[in-house]
Amino acid sequence: MQSSANLALSAAAHILVVDDDREIRELLAKFLERHGLRVTAVRDAREARRALLNGHYQMIVLDLMLPGETGLDFARWLRTEASTHSHLGIVMLTAMGEETDRIIGLELGADDYVAKPFNPRELLARIRAVLRRAADSPQPRNAGPARQWRFGGWTLDPARRRLVSPDQVEVPVTGGEYDLLLALVERANRVLTRDMLLDLLRGRQAGPFDRAIDVAISRLRRKLEDDGRHAQLIKTVRGGGYVLAAEVERL
Amino acid sequence: MRPWPRSLAGRTALVLVSALTVVQVAGLTIHAFDRIGLLRLAQTRDVAMRIADIYRAVALISPERREAIMRDLDLRDGATARLEAGPPTEDLPQTPQPQRRQIAVSLGLVPVPQVDRWREMVMLGGTAEQRLVVGMHMPQGRWLNMSVPMPPPRFWYSSSFLAAFLLMTMTAGLLTLWAVRRLTDPVRTLGRAAEALGRDVNAPPLPEDGPTEVATAAAAFNLMAARIRRFVQDRTFMLTAIGHDLRTPITRLKLRVEFMEDDEMRRKMLADLDELEAMVAATLAFGRDITTDEPVTAVDLAELLRTILDEASDTNPDKASAIAYAGPDHLPVRGRPVALKRALVNLVMNALNYGAAARVTLRLPHQGTVTLLVEDEGPGIPLAELDRVFQPFHRVEPSRNNETGGMGLGLPITRNILRAHGGDVSLSNRPTGGARATVTLPV
Numbered sequence: 001m002q003s004s005a006n007l008a009l010s011a012a013a014h015i016l017v018v019d020d021d022r023e024i025r026e027l028l029a030k031f032l033e034r035h036g037l038r039v040t041a042v043r044d045a046r047e048a049r050r051a052l053l054n055g056h057y058q059m060i061v062l063d064l065m066l067p068g069e070t071g072l073d074f075a076r077w078l079r080t081e082a083s084t085h086s087h088l089g090i091v092m093l094t095a096m097g098e099e100t101d102r103i104i105g106l107e108l109g110a111d112d113y114v115a116k117p118f119n120p121r122e123l124l125a126r127i128r129a130v131l132r133r134a135a136d137s138p139q140p141r142n143a144g145p146a147r148q149w150r151f152g153g154w155t156l157d158p159a160r161r162r163l164v165s166p167d168q169v170e171v172p173v174t175g176g177e178y179d180l181l182l183a184l185v186e187r188a189n190r191v192l193t194r195d196m197l198l199d200l201l202r203g204r205q206a207g208p209f210d211r212a213i214d215v216a217i218s219r220l221r222r223k224l225e226d227d228g229r230h231a232q233l234i235k236t237v238r239g240g241g242y243v244l245a246a247e248v249e250r251l
Numbered sequence: 252m253r254p255w256p257r258s259l260a261g262r263t264a265l266v267l268v269s270a271l272t273v274v275q276v277a278g279l280t281i282h283a284f285d286r287i288g289l290l291r292l293a294q295t296r297d298v299a300m301r302i303a304d305i306y307r308a309v310a311l312i313s314p315e316r317r318e319a320i321m322r323d324l325d326l327r328d329g330a331t332a333r334l335e336a337g338p339p340t341e342d343l344p345q346t347p348q349p350q351r352r353q354i355a356v357s358l359g360l361v362p363v364p365q366v367d368r369w370r371e372m373v374m375l376g377g378t379a380e381q382r383l384v385v386g387m388h389m390p391q392g393r394w395l396n397m398s399v400p401m402p403p404p405r406f407w408y409s410s411s412f413l414a415a416f417l418l419m420t421m422t423a424g425l426l427t428l429w430a431v432r433r434l435t436d437p438v439r440t441l442g443r444a445a446e447a448l449g450r451d452v453n454a455p456p457l458p459e460d461g462p463t464e465v466a467t468a469a470a471a472f473n474l475m476a477a478r479i480r481r482f483v484q485d486r487t488f489m490l491t492a493i494g495h496d497l498r499t500p501i502t503r504l505k506l507r508v509e510f511m512e513d514d515e516m517r518r519k520m521l522a523d524l525d526e527l528e529a530m531v532a533a534t535l536a537f538g539r540d541i542t543t544d545e546p547v548t549a550v551d552l553a554e555l556l557r558t559i560l561d562e563a564s565d566t567n568p569d570k571a572s573a574i575a576y577a578g579p580d581h582l583p584v585r586g587r588p589v590a591l592k593r594a595l596v597n598l599v600m601n602a603l604n605y606g607a608a609a610r611v612t613l614r615l616p617h618q619g620t621v622t623l624l625v626e627d628e629g630p631g632i633p634l635a636e637l638d639r640v641f642q643p644f645h646r647v648e649p650s651r652n653n654e655t656g657g658m659g660l661g662l663p664i665t666r667n668i669l670r671a672h673g674g675d676v677s678l679s680n681r682p683t684g685g686a687r688a689t690v691t692l693p694v
Contacts, residue, residue: 021499027506065495095495099545099589117501117528119521120509162588169583170548172555172592174562219561223554 013131014056017041018048019063031120045069052085058131059089064101072104079109089130106159149185150249152233154224156185171223180216184234184244193241217242260435267427275420290404291378295350298399299357302385305332305397310367314391332397339386339396343375350377437465441472452480494535501528533660537643545587553582555592556611559599563609570603578613584621584694586672594668597661598688602627606685616694625688631680640678641666
């Protein structure tokens with residue numbers, strides 16, 4: 001059910017895979033190519049730099065545990081060198097249990113992560129989601145990643161994927177709820193139809209989507225103490241869509 | 252009060268105070284005997300002086316006026332004096348020789364003119380009879396017969412002495428107690444440190460000061476704690492290394508599986524790999540203390556529970572009707588959200604997997620503690636298993652097949668996390684059937 005525009009975008013995308021394990025590198029390249037992506041695979045940060053000089057990439061899949069210069073240092077370099085490579089989407093491969101690496105990586109401006117050992121299909125879905133987001137993101141990438149979003153007293157912290165109430169109490173949200181809220185916050189005061197939301201969230205969700213979005217919205221309203229009948233924050237738009245009606249501050 | 256106190260300080264104090272009492276009593280007894288002798292001597296002298304005084308007063312008066320004077324004599328304390336024709340006739344034994352001599356010597360000290368000295372003297376009674384009778388033959392022919400009481404000497408010469416003695420003993424006892432408590436303080440500190448080490452291997456070391464023995468014990472304890480810490484670190488490192496080393500082959504396998512032609516086989520192999528990954532993840536989570544590197548923050552416990560239950564009903568739609576939450580809408584507590592979620596997810600998933608239901612009740616904080624219950628409708632847990640299920644790798648069914656459960660690490664992880672938060676978890680069976688997990692957390 002992928003739109004043809006997205007398919008074309010994915011097909012054109014050139015991905016740089018950085019992983020020190022030769023077999024993983026080769027298998028991953030083969031797997032991604034089979035799903036219509038162009039892939040170049042290198043073993044460390046030094047080779048990655050050389051590859052970046054010679055090719056044009058949309059995205060880098062970066063293992064954080066690299067010999068020599070670590071993946072985190074390399075990601076930092078990518079994001080600080082604002083002019084040439086800041087357009088690159090970054091999906092990190094983190095070790096499970098290494099929450100700190102993941103948080104630092106997301107704070108540095110990585111777009112997403114999957115924990116090793118990852119499910120290849122999930123990685124593919126994340127790569128596509130990031131490519132899609134890059135294509136339709138209202139912000140130019142060189143504005144840098146948002147460290148925090150503020151709306152109506154609430155804080156959304158992308159690095160730790162958490163929602164903090166006006167009383168500074170963390171309100172737990174599921175991964176799906178977080179993604180949905182982030183999609184709404186990033187496009188505040190714009191009406192998003194269910195189809196648009198489905199498209200934006202496809203990387204994360206599984207299952208019957210239409211219903212899932214309505215359920216997630218009602219749960220989010222409960223968490224945001226937004227009365228469903230007279231919702232003030234997440235408003236229902238007649239004809240099947242939602243809008244976050246609030247002044248959003250990007251920090 | 253128990254006769255033999257349980258604490259070291261109590262025992263030492265008891266021994267010291269008992270010894271002090273024995274020494275005090277012995278010293279006091281010796282002193283009392285000494286004192287009785289002295290008192291008797293003084294009494295004898297005193298009596299002799301009184302007799303001499305009476306005799307002198309009578310002797311210095313002309314014989315005709317004596318009878319009249321006798322009535323005016325001021326005699327204290329039940330003493331009597333009479334002029335009679337003969338010596339005293341009381342039925343008393345002769346005064347013992349040592350006392351006679353004492354009295355005679357004392358009488359000799361009283362200045363009485365030579366012409367008026369008595370010609371003869373009779374002494375009856377004495378200390379033993381508590382009365383001394385003395386008859387003195389006056390130069391003019393009459394006998395002056397006197398009787399003086401000799402009450403037994405008072406052992407306690409004043410009631411304030413007794414009070415002072417008691418006060419002294421009590422003060423000494425209290426000082427002993429205080430000193431003993433101070434001296435045994437390091438033992439209590441050591442006990443507390445050992446207890447703290449049991450809960451957290453990274454507890455701060457003991458100060459190695461104070462008396463030599465205490466300093467040595469503290470140093471030995473710190474060395475032991477360091478060894479335990481190193482052992483735990485080695486174990487954690489080993490588990491983490493295994494986990495990391497397994498990551499690469501599992502990742503490769505997952506990629507290889509994607510190229511398999513047989514869809515059914517691929518699905519099964521992916522399921523096996525997911526299971527393998529889950530086992531590695533559980534071992535890693537148990538091996539490393541996942542609570543340590545996560546910062547403590549305020550988290551909405553009520554919303555955390557509802558989120559867990561939402562996710563549980565999303566993944567188990569067939570059991571959604573058996574998943575319920577009762578409690579306040581919001582309840583902020585201080586904790587580590589990721590760790591807490593992991594701990595509570597384990598309980599909810601256990602209830603769903605083994606008890607076909609997960610009914611969570613969150614109670615409002617009471618005396619600084621918030622209690623929550625996770626109840627199911629399963630067969631419950633055999634009594635003997637109620638505490639053993641918290642041991643790592645222990646599972647209620649002896650067979651380790653994974654169709655019904657995991658590796659037996661869920662509850663140990665849950666307990667570790669909750670205890671690190673200052674709370675706890677226990678299991679019980681409900682009277683109406685089903686198991687109940689009771690979680691306590693400080694607010």
